[in-house]
Amino acid sequence: MIADNAGDDADPGAALRAAIEARRAKAEARAAAIERGDVAVVDPREQRERELEAQRKKEALAKKKKKAEAKAGKIMSDRL
DSSP, X not given: OOOOOTTOTTOTTHHHHHHHHXXXXXXXXXXXXXXXXXXXXXXXXXXXXXXXXXXXXXXHHHHHHHHHXXXXXXXXXXXX
């Protein structure tokens, strides 16, 4: 553990060491939260793929519905 001497003017690297220590502590806290399940790690690529798949399904359903409506309209016009 590094002693906190960020206010010491005699050591020019003290501020750098303090920043490194703070960053390390933050990373360890995040890792612990992930292990506990408090924080979910999201893969951006996987999330984008899920969104694209949902969009494709939505578009396919709309296309299928439009095709069915066109077919139903043709059947109705044939009966007239």
